[in-house]
Amino acid sequence: MTQIGNQTGTLTFGTGASVGQRVTLAGYSQDLKGQLGVATGPITSMWSPMLAQYQLPTSPGASGSGLFTAQNRVVIVHTSAGVGYNQGVVITAAVYKVLVAWRNTLASTAMGKTGVATKAGWTIWQDLKFSEKVRVTTLGLRVRLVSQTLHPNGAIYYRLNTAAGQFLGYVNAGAIRVVTPTTIARTMVVVSRNASRWQNLFYTKALGSTARYYGRTVYVATRYNNGVAKYYSVYTKRGGTWLGYLNTVALRG
Incomplete structure (x- = not known):
């Protein structure tokens, strides 16, 4: 399995912004009817260290889009627009610390469902640090899905038990069909x-x-x-x- 980020490249967080700095906004504005819109331009003004303004084309639906630098660092989150301007919240050093803490937290939710492997050869890991490979999936492998975890790498992983309730390992959710x-x-x-x-x-x-x-x-x-x-x-x-x-x-x- 190849992580999609290895093919597309990835973005990370940055901190701070300044007037004249060029940023790129990529988002799904309503007027683009489901197409990704990308626009690049300078920051035109700063209302405060936390609020930047720029003249980039957006419409409702673009809120929450990231504005990133030439170094692929997201430094602003687009929030709103007015007559002749757009604005967003700047990722300050304090906000950056919070985002990193969220990113590094493994958010898990209980499942209690039955699952079947529909992909063969996907690695089942001993833990979510991927330090030890337990085995690989085989088609038709039936498991108990104990919980699902959103990993900092952006993928969801299932915690697996055997039919008898013994811990089996963790696997990418893309390998398993939840039986509903x-x-x-x-x-x-x-x-x-x-x-x-x-x-x-x-x-x-x-x-x-x-x-x-x-x-x-x-x-x-x-x-x-x-x-x-x-x-x-x-x-x-x-x-x-x-x-x-x-x-x-x-x-x-």
């Missing part, structure tokens, strides 16, 4: 005599087969796509006994 339910809420007919009824989407425990339910009408609550196959969550009837997860090919209707 799709509501079906209707009846179907069992058309397979020997399909397995699974207790979970890791296939670690079977509840039996469909033999005794062959030809019967059952209630399908939800469908799950695990990246390899699709499964229904099936009940004897609406509000009835849960039969387990069945491959969608075992049902029709």
Whole structure:
């Protein structure tokens, strides 16, 4: 996997701004209809050490865009416009310290979901310092997604556990499909005599087969796509006994 920044180049933060300094604003102004707008020009005035003005074309939608120097350092964040001018907040030394602290913080949120690897050969790391390679992903690898973390490198990483709950490592979210339910809420007919009824989407425990339910009408609550196959969550009837997860090919209707 190649980090996109290695191909495009990256921006970093700078501090301070001064009248006459040339900066480039890159943003998505409303009048450009989704196209990136880029304009370069000098800072025309400074209202204070924290507020710079410049005459660059913008419209609503450009707010929050960074203005960067020839050294690819973002020194201003565009905030607003008036008649004949635009203005933005300057990244001072104090603001810079706050931004760096935010950038270096690993922001994690709990997930508690099931995931399946849809990309092969992506590295699973022991930690988010990428100091030790545990293994690589294989197609169809089923994992528990404990949490997701926004890394300072800009990518999201999942913390993985095995089906048994043992820690496996961290992997870029681009390698994993999160298994989410799709509501079906209707009846179907069992058309397979020997399909397995699974207790979970890791296939670690079977509840039996469909033999005794062959030809019967059952209630399908939800469908799950695990990246390899699709499964229904099936009940004897609406509000009835849960039969387990069945491959969608075992049902029709």
